[in-house]
Amino acid sequence: MTSPASGANSAAALPDYAPIPRSALGPALNQQGYHVGRVERNLYWVTDGVYQAAFLTTPDGVVLFDAPPTIGGNLQRAVDEIATANGVTNQVTHLVYSHHHDDHTAAASLFDRDVVRIGHEETRRLLLRDNNPARPAPEVTFQDRYTLEVGGERVELAWHGPNHSPDNIYIHFPGHDTLMMIDVVNAGWVPIYNLNLSEDVPGYIAAPATALDYPWTHFICGHLGRLATREDVAVHQAYIADIQASAKEALTTVNPTPYYMHYGENFWAGVKAHLDTVTERAAAPVIAKYTGVLAAADIEIFTRTTTFQIMQSLRLDSGPSGPVHP
């Protein structure tokens, strides 16, 4: 049983962190807890400060891109606000899924059953697997590319391979100078644990370059309170490249032998001591370099777990994992 005293102690023991750079924060939220802003022309973005979605108003209906449950009912409120101001329909007729993850899709069922849902074929497979009525599987699916045309507007959806998730897509708005791609770059912030909880490390590392191959000025990245820029993507790439270089260096300079000698037949204890040392050695200079540059860089566990994943990918994907026994 937890006593009030021990609760107070555990709160008092919480660490302090460096202040969040003002540039990493976005506009103030309204009374209902959201901000809706124009990206360009009839393309809008919505945030609750942590999650982001987007929508396009057209004469034939509103196209919604993602439905994060934290924004939830505020998605329709944001659409209503813009539709009323501009005298256009507030009827959401299409919903595009960026990927299958619940934290970006679980408000999908708030929209009419006759909404057209669009997503990658893998998104459909994964949503059918996950079998959650809050996240109905898309009926319209595609393999590599899909051009969505609604009310005279065009949106290009593309899948360029697995990255954060197996099904994460690029959503390009050629008429709005905008790219939407979720959960790879966090505008002004470091990725959270394990490269933003990503499944394919080489795919995740390569994705920002693919994003930059598209022409755009505005980037809807899915997280935190503001839109991203090309410069944000470049800073993210530099952070990841520094981790790669640092991990490679630590892998070659840390001598594993003493750790395995120390633990003898407990091989896993040797593995842990060795890899923890490599991770710590690799992450420390990156944490120091990006504190004050990327928000939350000093939450060390984020950079450490990302470093660990990249270090494992260097061993297991790129190789070599070690010398070949003669």
Ligand SMILES: [Zn+2]
């Ligand atoms: Zn995700």
